[in-house]
Amino acid sequence: MAFLEIKNLFVDLKNFKLKNINLKIDKKDYVTIIGPTGSGKSILLETIAGFYKPTKGKILIEQLDISNLPPEKRCISIVYQDFALFPNMNVYENIAYGLKKKEKNSRIIKEEVEKIAEDVGITNLLNRIPNTLSGGEKQRVAIARALVTKPKILLMDEPFSALDVRTKDSLRDLIENIVKKYETTVIHVTHDLDDVFRLANKTIIMKDGEIVQNGYVNEVFSKPLNDFVANFVGANVLKGEIIGKKDGYTLIKIGRFVIRSIDNANVGSKVKVYIRPEEIILSNDLEDSIVCSVEKIKRFNNILWIKLSNDCFTLNAIVTPNITEKRISIGNKIFIKFDPSKVRILEGNGC
Amino acid sequence: MQITFRNFCIFITLLFATIFFGLIISLFIIPSFTAILNSLQAKEMMYSLELSLITSAVSTIAVLTLAIPIGYALSRFSFFGKNFLKSILDLPIAFPELVLGLCLLVFFGQTFVGKVLNVLGIKIVFTKLGIIVAQVFTALPYSTRILCSTFESINPRIELVSRSLGYTEFETFRNITLPIAKEGILATTIISFARCMGAFGAVLVLAGGSYMYTETLPITIYLSLSYGNMDMAITSGIVLVIISFAAIYMFEKVDRGRTWHF
Ligand SMILES: Nc1ncnc2c1ncn2[C@@H]1O[C@H](COP(=O)(O)OP(=O)(O)OP(=O)(O)O)[C@@H](O)[C@H]1O
Numbered sequence: 274m275a276f277l278e279i280k281n282l283f284v285d286l287k288n289f290k291l292k293n294i295n296l297k298i299d300k301k302d303y304v305t306i307i308g309p310t311g312s313g314k315s316i317l318l319e320t321i322a323g324f325y326k327p328t329k330g331k332i333l334i335e336q337l338d339i340s341n342l343p344p345e346k347r348c349i350s351i352v353y354q355d356f357a358l359f360p361n362m363n364v365y366e367n368i369a370y371g372l373k374k375k376e377k378n379s380r381i382i383k384e385e386v387e388k389i390a391e392d393v394g395i396t397n398l399l400n401r402i403p404n405t406l407s408g409g410e411k412q413r414v415a416i417a418r419a420l421v422t423k424p425k426i427l428l429m430d431e432p433f434s435a436l437d438v439r440t441k442d443s444l445r446d447l448i449e450n451i452v453k454k455y456e457t458t459v460i461h462v463t464h465d466l467d468d469v470f471r472l473a474n475k476t477i478i479m480k481d482g483e484i485v486q487n488g489y490v491n492e493v494f495s496k497p498l499n500d501f502v503a504n505f506v507g508a509n510v511l512k513g514e515i516i517g518k519k520d521g522y523t524l525i526k527i528g529r530f531v532i533r534s535i536d537n538a539n540v541g542s543k544v545k546v547y548i549r550p551e552e553i554i555l556s557n558d559l560e561d562s563i564v565c566s567v568e569k570i571k572r573f574n575n576i577l578w579i580k581l582s583n584d585c586f587t588l589n590a591i592v593t594p595n596i597t598e599k600r601i602s603i604g605n606k607i608f609i610k611f612d613p614s615k616v617r618i619l620e621g622n623g624c
Numbered sequence: 625m626q627i628t629f630r631n632f633c634i635f636i637t638l639l640f641a642t643i644f645f646g647l648i649i650s651l652f653i654i655p656s657f658t659a660i661l662n663s664l665q666a667k668e669m670m671y672s673l674e675l676s677l678i679t680s681a682v683s684t685i686a687v688l689t690l691a692i693p694i695g696y697a698l699s700r701f702s703f704f705g706k707n708f709l710k711s712i713l714d715l716p717i718a719f720p721e722l723v724l725g726l727c728l729l730v731f732f733g734q735t736f737v738g739k740v741l742n743v744l745g746i747k748i749v750f751t752k753l754g755i756i757v758a759q760v761f762t763a764l765p766y767s768t769r770i771l772c773s774t775f776e777s778i779n780p781r782i783e784l785v786s787r788s789l790g791y792t793e794f795e796t797f798r799n800i801t802l803p804i805a806k807e808g809i810l811a812t813t814i815i816s817f818a819r820c821m822g823a824f825g826a827v828l829v830l831a832g833g834s835y836m837y838t839e840t841l842p843i844t845i846y847l848s849l850s851y852g853n854m855d856m857a858i859t860s861g862i863v864l865v866i867i868s869f870a871a872i873y874m875f876e877k878v879d880r881g882r883t884w885h886f
């Protein structure tokens with residue numbers, strides 16, 4: 274039984290519509306929603322919270338239809354990018370606010386607030402006024418305030434995007450730990466694929482008010498349903514033609530190169546082929562390899578992002594520099610190979 | 625000094641401020657001090673000062689009671705005909721006060737609604753209640769505007785968070801929105817009170833401006849001028865100016881760094 278289930282949900286906001294949203298989320302799932310700006314991620318989140326009324330469809334939590342309940346009856350907390358702390362209350366009162374609604378015993382409230390304050394590392398800030406806090410501190414308060422009521426679902430709308438890289442990283446760790454500790458089910462809207470890889474077990478990809486794909490993270494990233502998803506998750510998409518089968522592999526002709534895939538497709542059909550940048554293998558020998566020249570290099574913490582091209586296509590590749598650094602400099606020719614199990618043929622009318 | 629556009633603008637500002645200040649000062653220097661004191665102690669002055677203060681206080685409360693929900697509705701909710709309603713509510717700002725008074729007079733005197741109210745014992749035309757009604761209509765548009773921009777400046781997500789934490793729409797308004805809006809509400813109170821104290825045209829037409837009955841301070845100026853009591857008129861003027869200055873001073877203190885969108 275799914276914990277949260279959304280069935281045929283439609284939301285109509287005149288100039289924007291959510292169309293036929295179907296979704297199943299299990300308890301303790303960590304789900305990210307990704308998609309281009311304006312695709313309706315925030316609206317979907319706020320519809321789950323109860324701020325928008327669906328025109329059609331149902332939202333069920335533990336089989337119970339909540340789509341007609343007001344937000345205050347749903348037991349769903351929300352954390353926003355801009356923190357949305359109550360400026361008229363200090364940190365303690367901010368966190369205690371949701372508890373006070375149900376719990377009248379001020380000793381219990383105090384205990385609970387202090388416990389969560391310790392969990393998110395803000396014990397020393399309890400008497401401060403929100404606008405004297407840094408961004409990272411504010412978001413810790415918002416997370417504590419959202420979790421202290423033990424919500425059924427925690428919704429987060431780009432919770433880290435107003436923070437600098439280091440703060441973002443420490444908050445990511447915090448979320449990872451605290452969500453495990455409180456056994457919370459999370460839906461997290463993000464633009465940062467790092468959030469998807471580090472935090473989520475499932476992910477949803479949205480476009481123009483619709484869900485284009487949803488499932489386990491590795492599944493969505495290794496087997497995108499279409500071009501849009503492939504591009505969106507940062508993969509290389511190449512055009513080719515199936516020219517035959519050999520040793521259980523499908524042979525795909527891309528320009529003057531032939532590559533192998535374990536996916537099946539009809540011989541003669543024109544297809545799109547999908548390869549993740551981190552699956553591209555640098556090789557030393559010419560045998561079975563494709564020659565490319567290095568066009569661009571960007572260095573991140575411990576990886577290199579390189580843009581490769583030859584007369585047939587361009588590719589993005591992500592490599593770890595320690596093995597390969599010597600060969601990689603702009604203008605150099607290098608040899609690459611693909612692992613046939615990582616070369617995916619896009620389903621449907623790929624062309 | 626070079627005649628630049630910048631200096632020209634500053635010069636006009638200074639010139640006008642000086643003239644304006646001179647105008648106000650002249651009110652204080654023309655009459656003798658004893659004349660002012662005598663006028664202040666006159667029965668008529670006592671009456672109209674007291675009536676002005678009481679009616680303005682009541683009107684201000686009424687204005688706030690109306691303007692808070694109106695301002696909130698206009699800032700938060702989208703509903704059919706919202707922009708049309710907004711302009712209707714703004715209309716009295718551009719309306720001559722006398723015409724506003726005339727409309728009120730016809731509405732409460734001649735129409736069905738007015739007659740029903742009259743039968744029910746609610747008499748508005750040429751009564752003290754009429755003063756309050758006229759003041760409320762004069763002050764309301766300004767108040768809704770200030771409150772609307774106050775509420776607009778509050779991040780609606782703060783309210784959504786409060787709702788998600790278990791509080792109803794009204795509880796959220798009471799616990800979160802009102803406390804955050806308190807400066808704006810205070811500013812509105814001051815401005816409405818000042819507007820009500822100074823309301824003249826609509827009050828004169830609807831409440832009649834009769835001596836020692838519906839006589840507020842602005843009416844005292846008008847009546848005193850008409851029977852040639854210059855000292856009395858000037859004294860009323862001074863009292864009104866002092867009240868306005870006090871209001872503006874308090875408004876500026878409350879306003880500290882905030883901007884209102886008029
Ligand atoms: N209350 C509303 N009424 C009508 N349209 C709205 C409303 N809120 C947002 N929209 C529109 O709906 C579309 C989707 O908005 P939404 O905020 O869900 O996008 P998003 O996917 O969260 O984008 P981003 O990544 O930029 O946050 C946008 O075009 C937006 O302008």
Ligand SMILES: [Mg+2]
Pocket residue numbers: 314315316430
């Ligand atoms: Mg958004």
